[in-house]
Amino acid sequence: MTETTDEEETEPRWWSERWWSVMESIGVSRRLERGKRYARAERVLSIEVEPGRVVAEIQGSRYEPHRVEIAFEPLTKEQWADAVRALASQALFSAKLLSGEMPENIEEAFASVGLSLFPAAPSDLEMSCSCADEVVPCKHIIATHFVLADKLDGDPFLLFGWRGMTRDQILRRLRQYRAAEASGRIVDGDGNRPLEESVRDYWKMGESFDTVSFAVGPPAVNASLIKRLGVPPIWKPHPEIRGSLERLYAKVTERAMALAYSGRGSGERD
Amino acid sequence: MIVAHGTWLPSKHSFFLWGETESGDAPASLGRAHPFQLEPEAVTRRLLLALTDQESRFEERVSKVSILLPSRDGRPLPSPESHHERAPLSDVSLRPWEIDGLSLEPFAALSWLALLPGSTEQLPERLRLGSDLRYWSAAARFALELLARQRFLPVLTNGGGSPEARWEPFIDEELDRVEALRAAMPPVCRAVFDGEPETPDALLSDFLCSSMDRFVREAAARLRLKPRFVETDGEQFVSSLLDNDAWFDASERVADALRDDLTRWRSQFDEEESAPFRIAFRLEPPAASEPTEADLDLASVKQGLESEAGVAADETEADTADDETDDDSTEPPNDGWELRFVLQALDDESLLVPLARVWEHGGTSWRYLERRLERPHEFVLEALGRAAALFPPIEESLKESRPEACSLSLDEAYAFLTEGAFLLKESGYGVMVPTWWGRREHGVGLSLSVSPRGQGSRGVVSRLGLDALVEFDWQVALGSESLTREEFVELAAMKQPLVRVRGQWVELSPARVEEVLSAMSSRPEIPQMTLGDVLQFKLGHLGDSRLPVTDLRATGWIEMLLSRLAGKQALVDIEPPKSFQGTLRPYQEQGLSWLVFLGDFKLGACLADDMGLGKTIQVLALLLHLQENQALDKPFLLICPTSVVGNWRKEAERFAPSLKVLVHHGLDRHEGADFVREANEHHVVVSTYSLVDRDLEQLDAVEWSALVLDEAQNIKNPQAKQTRALRKLRAPRRIALTGTPVENRLQELWSIMEFLNPGYLGPEASFRRNYALPIERYRDPTATEELRGLVQPFVLRRVKTDPTVIRDLPTKNEMKVYTTLTREQATLYQAVVQESLLKIEASDGIGRKGEVLAALTRLKQICNHPAHYLADGSSLPERSGKLSRLTEMLEEVLAEDDRALVFTQYAEMGKLIVRHLRESLSVDVSFLHGGVPSVERERMITEFQEDEQAPSIFVLSLKAGGFGLNLTQARHVFHYDRWWNPAVEDQATDRAFRIGQTRSVAVYKFICAGTIEERVDELAERKKALAESVIHSGENLLTELTTDNLRDLFELRASAVEV
Structure with missing residues (x-):
């Protein structure tokens, strides 16, 4: 991983460096003069980052602007699920993303599940332009790259959008993941005040305690989770398991209800 | 006092339960053992078995655990529930203490914790639950809800290196409560000294996972679901989920693949709404003009009704179609129901777009009112495809190229309403059903x-x-x-x-x-x-x-x-009775109207106004109202605690002198026919709870026009003898007076309502099942609401903070509280009177003056408490009418969550009051007396004013005037004994009173009826009118009286004594 030095404030951030290294590999150098010129001349009328592609309109010499499209295959749902799981493994990722930063070792997280956030090979990017120029990349494409690189420098999360998810979506999924983990096993640091600092409130229930009430009752529809999700793939060869599961869920309700409303309600003392 | 404690031990997969005993004078300890803990055997007997009445046997194991506790001077500090004097928190540090207790396996822990009593009144005597145990009890109830509502799924975990099949909670809309529970965990729950303390998150999760997993397996064990052969990985996984052993016996590769599979499977619902729209389903009944099978038959059934106007269309259709239902028909009829698919905007659910609009559009990106949908066709088809898995009739429509709706048979429509709609909604689809559904x-x-x-x-x-x-x-x-x-x-x-x-x-x-x-x-x-x-x-x-x-x-x-x-129509206003001496405040007039109204319909009424708002006065006004309307042909029977008999008599004398009051208590009370005759010659018979059962026969021999229970919380135990005896007495009017908020004490509420309106709340067992249990155990809002609706017409409760009541109340609301002497007090009192008069007679001058003052002091001490006079450190309960009454009233103060000051002239008495309150009310009490250093005094005052957790009761034994005490948090001021100097008393009262404050402070001056206290008070009242200055000399004035006058003053009058 490349490190940027703190002294050079104008120097692009790590992800910009990383992006330019991709650009170089497809022959777009940031020192390319016509690219700079084009970008600077504000010939790029619009640029939009969408899942799977970046679309830009470039004012060429003709009246009709040229349309540039840079396609980059978005991650599939399954791939995103893997990526989010990898990101959820460290609270640091959530923290950085929340504060608007692109976590530096995010590529490692993606790599750990066999994915890449950035283009791994030049061929990952498919570029086209409506101009008649035979050369690829044409100057319009190059201009688009320059503007895109600039945009990415300011908002690295556009890269997420390009790959199919916005930063907010990722954050929300991370939160959901944490919610699932709240019922599961992953630990998260917050609320973990050292006991030494809690001596004064050592026996005190938090105020939120009184807000919690319970609705111990049967579900509206039996085994609705199984009905919604279907059975896990591993049980596909065993169609009888679905019925067993439905009976099991019903039994759990029956037993939980029996326990929940058993015993003394109001105090007869013995 | 024993305090039950416990917490979850993740490392041992068990719940650790232990008991804290009185710290007493346990010596400082350099050892590691906690110095005041319950023996494990006693934990089983006094906690595990005593706190719930489960039949299941627990497999508990004795175990030893080290817990970090705040400690000082080589001793752990007692927990707050043990109600020891609060110690300042300086020099406190955490130290591990070894504690012996019991380990409960997860299933037993869940069942035991979930069923712990939901309110303090249900706990055995001298037993409290620590906040840690109350916390885990709530966590267990949460687990029980997740189980009952089937919020759990199978997962594969990596428990200790080998893969394990487990049932884990599925948290979704419950997330807020998980967070609330996590944030509420008292630190002590994490204090097991075993490496790093767990985070609240981890601890709570581990408990939920372990206990729920066990519970599901227990349920599975009853179904015999296990596959007969375990050959495939799938069968292995089922088996590991149902077995006692969770180990998933498969290769690492299989385990990893399964883990990924399950994660993906489970996260199907996490589908992100990247689109601004979702698919919504709208169920549309057949158009009214289209007859369907469902109303055809009805039409033939309902000839009578059909002839009415406005149904012409239906009628004509109905006549033409006459085919009967054919239950055997194999072809499902097209009943004309339609499930329409629309796009619904996520940010504005009222924005609905027919799918036709999407199909018309051919592009890859579709814009609608600022919202953009990418690849709209695929989006819709994919969403419909998934929906078809949840509600299969949708599938048929997908055979079309541009589906917009599917038609449903009546049975399918019903299936949609009862199940499909729920599944779709849970899965993130919009669902719109007709408004008549579910109402x-x-x-x-x-x-x-x-x-x-x-x-x-x-x-x-x-x-x-x-x-x-x-x-x-x-x-x-x-x-x-x-x-x-x-x-x-x-x-x-x-x-x-x-x-x-x-x-x-x-x-x-x-x-x-x-x-x-x-x-x-x-x-x-x-x-x-x-x-x-x-x-x-x-x-x-x-x-x-x-x-x-x-x-x-x-x-x-x-x-x-x-x-x-139901409160929808105003009651008829009742004029305040003319013979009432004094003025009824407006809210008291309303109370009178209400009592008259319910009584006229023979309905029982519970007047539950805050203490100090004048419940006694409202009952006296009712009596006078009936008397003035010639409706008081038979007497009222009023039952109250012994400590307030004197008060009733005095209040009746003062406000309703036209009423003849018979006090039926004491050894010289009337009996048999004598009693019946006497009772009928009076308007009110005042008797006590302790006599009801004993005198039931003769009480029952009188025809009463009303039965009034004062301090009705005395019948809170429905099984108690006196409660059952009272229910046997007959009277058309029944009134219960109580100052405690009955609606929060459900057993008490049932018992009082059963007395007032027998049978109304149903048998106790069904009441418990339908209301007490759901409310106390789960804080069930529906049951709470329903019970309130049922009870509300029969309970009138005004609180001091009601704006309408405040308007009617003076800011300083002074009341005299008359109490009775116990037999012991009376005997002592009489002996001291005799002895003192002899001494006074035998002395003169300064000596005589000294003897008079000494006699006064001794008599006042006896009125306060025999132990105050005897100074022998003897026991306190049940020996002083005053102290009993104070305790009862303070109980109400605490029930109302208010704060109170208690003044006494004597530091010695202050000490006794504090001791008694701590023991009988189980609360901490602050005590300020002349010997308290000023730094400490400042701390106590600041704490009382600012710290919500500080003791609510503050006992003071000093002339508080000169000290600049600001104790305005108190809403009740008690003068336990009298200075006989209004200026001093007022100065004390004013500690709680701030000029310009809008709320009212209730001031209670305690007086022992029939004693020197009452006599001097009368004297003072009389003199007050003549010259205030005379009173200032208070006691000195008395020393000038002749011995005969003194005898008259000292002598005990009748009915000052309880039974």
Whole structure:
């Protein structure tokens, strides 16, 4: 991983460096003069980052602007699920993303599940332009790259959008993941005040305690989770398991209800 | 006092339970063992078995655990629940203590914790639950909810290196509560000294996971679900989920693949709404003009109704189509129901776009009102595809190229309403069902109309009671339509879950039809029900297991009664009785009207106004009102605690001198026929709870016009002898007075209501099941609401903070509280009077003056408490009328969550009061006396004013005037004994009183009736009018009296003594 030095404030951030290294590999150098010129001349009328592609309109010499499209295959749902799981493994990722930063070792997280956030090979990017120029990349494409690189420098999360998810979506999924983990096993640091600092409130229930009430009752529809999700793939060869599961869920309700409303309600003392 | 504690031990997969005993004088300890803990054997007996009444045997193990506790001087600090004097928190540090206790396995822990008593009143004597245990009890109830509502899924974990199949909670909309529980965990829960303390998150998760996993396996064990052969990975996984052993016996590769599979499977719901729209389904009934099978048959059934106007369309259609239902028909009929697919904007659910608009658009990106949908066709098709898996009838429509809706048979429509809609909604789809669905008044049931037939004309309807029978008519109602019995039976035979009655769809669920049919067959031709039943239907929950009622209409006075009880119609104002000496405050006039109203209908009333608002006065006003209207032909029987007998007598003398009051207590009370005659010659007979059971026979021999219970919390135990005895007494008017918020003490509420309106809340067992248990254990809001509706007409409770009440109250509301001497006090008192008079007679000059003052002091001490006079450190409870009364009143202060100051002249008495309150009320009490250093005094005052956790009761024994004490948090000021110097008393009172404050402070001056205290008070009142200055010399004045005058002053008067 490349490190940027703190002294050079104008120097692009790590992800910009990383992006330019991709650009170089497809022959777009940031020192390319016509690219700079084009970008600077504000010939790029619009640029939009969408899942799977970046679309830009470039004012060429003709009246009709040229349309540039840079396609980059978005991650599939399954791939995103893997990526989010990898990101959820460290609270640091959530923290950085929340504060608007692109976590530096995010590529490692993606790599750990066999994915890449950035283009791994030049061929990952498919570029086209409506101009008649035979050369690829044409100057319009190059201009688009320059503007895109600039945009990415300011908002690295556009890269997420390009790959199919916005930063907010990722954050929300991370939160959901944490919610699932709240019922599961992953630990998260917050609320973990050292006991030494809690001596004064050592026996005190938090105020939120009184807000919690319970609705111990049967579900509206039996085994609705199984009905919604279907059975896990591993049980596909065993169609009888679905019925067993439905009976099991019903039994759990029956037993939980029996326990929940058993015993003394109001105090007869013995 | 024993405090039960416990916490979850993740490393041992078990719950650790232990008991903290009185710290007493346990010596400082350098050892590691906690110095005041319960033996494990005692933990089993006194905690594990005593706190819940489960039949299951626990497999508990004795174990030893180290817990970090705040400690000082080589001792752990007692937990707050043990109510020891609070120690300042300086020099406190955490130290591990070894504790012996019990380990409960997860299943036992879940069952035991979930069933712990939900309120303190249900705990055995001298046993409290630590906050740690109350916390885990809530966590267990949460687990129980997740189980009952089936919020759990299988996962594969990596427990200790080898893969394990487990059931884990599925948290989604419950996330807020998980967070609330996590944030509420008291630090002590994490204090097991075993490496790093767990985070609240981890600890809570581990408990939920472990206990729920165990619970599911226990349930599975009863079903015999395990596959016979375990060959495939799938069978292995099932087996590991159902077995006691969670180990998943498969290769690492298989385990990893399964883990990924399960994660993906489980996260199907996490589908992100990247699109601004979602698919929504709208169920549309057949158009009204299209006849369907469902209303055709109804039409033939309902000839009578069809002739009415406004149904012409239906009628003509109905005549033409005449085919009967064919239950055997294999071809599902097209019943004309339609499930329409629309796009619904996520940010504006009212924005609905027909799918046709999407299909028209060919592009890859579709814009609609600022919202953009990428690849709209794929988006829609994919969403519909997934929806078809949740509600299969959708699938048929996907065979079209541009589906916009699917048509449903009536049964499919019903399946959509009962199940499909729920599954789709849970999975993130929009769902729109017709408004009539799920509304009770649109369902089928009985419509009752109750009329006061047979009860004669107006005016003679009084004295009914809840057990009075009223006649009613009933009809089967289908939505807003009524059916005859025959029509309904015929309709029910069709076995259609949904029918249309004149354009209006109605659910006819099989279970409901069954209920109505059985109610119909069990009802006699001219049915009757009690007035209590009518009230229950109207005020509580319409319809219950006995009668599936959807509607109840009443006419005549019953309607009037119902609307007044429900507060929809104002009560008739009752003029304050002319013979009442004094002025009723406006809220007290309302109270009077209310008491008259309920009593006229023979309905019991619970007047539960805050202490100090004048419940006594309202009852006296009722008596006078009846007297003035010649309705007091028989006496009132008033039962109260011994400590307030004197108060009733004094208050009656003062406010209602026209009433003849007979105090029936003490050894010289009337008996037998004598008593009956005496009682009938008085307007009120005042007796005590302790006598009710003993004198039941003679009390029952008198015909009473009313039975009034003061301090009705005395009958909170429904099984107690005196409670049962009181329920046997008959009287048309029944009134309970209590200053405690009854609605929060459910057992007490039931018992009081059972006395007031027998049977109204049902048998105790069903009350417990339907209300007490759901409310106390789960804080169930529905049950709470329903119970409030039922009880509200019979309970009138005004609190001091009500704006209307505040307006009526003076800011300083002074009251005298008359108490009675115990026999012991009276004996001591009389002996001291004799002895002192002899001494006084034998002395003169300064000596005589000294003797008089000494006598005064001794008598005042006896009035305070025998132990105060004897100074022998003897026991405190039940020996002083004053102290008993103070304790009762402070209990109400605490129940109202208020703060109080208690002043006494004597530091010695202050000490006794503090000791007694700590022991009998189980609360900490602050005590300020002359010996407290000023730094400490400042701390106590600041704490009382600012710290919510500080003790609510503050006892002061000093002339508080000069100290600049600011104790304005107190709303109640008690003067336990009297200075006989109004200036000093006022200065004390003013500690709690700030000029310009808007709230009212209640001031209670305690006086022992019949003693020197009452006499001097009278003297002072009389003199007050003449010259205030005389009083200032207070006690000195008394020293000038002649011995005969003194004798008159000292002598104990009759009825000063309790039994």
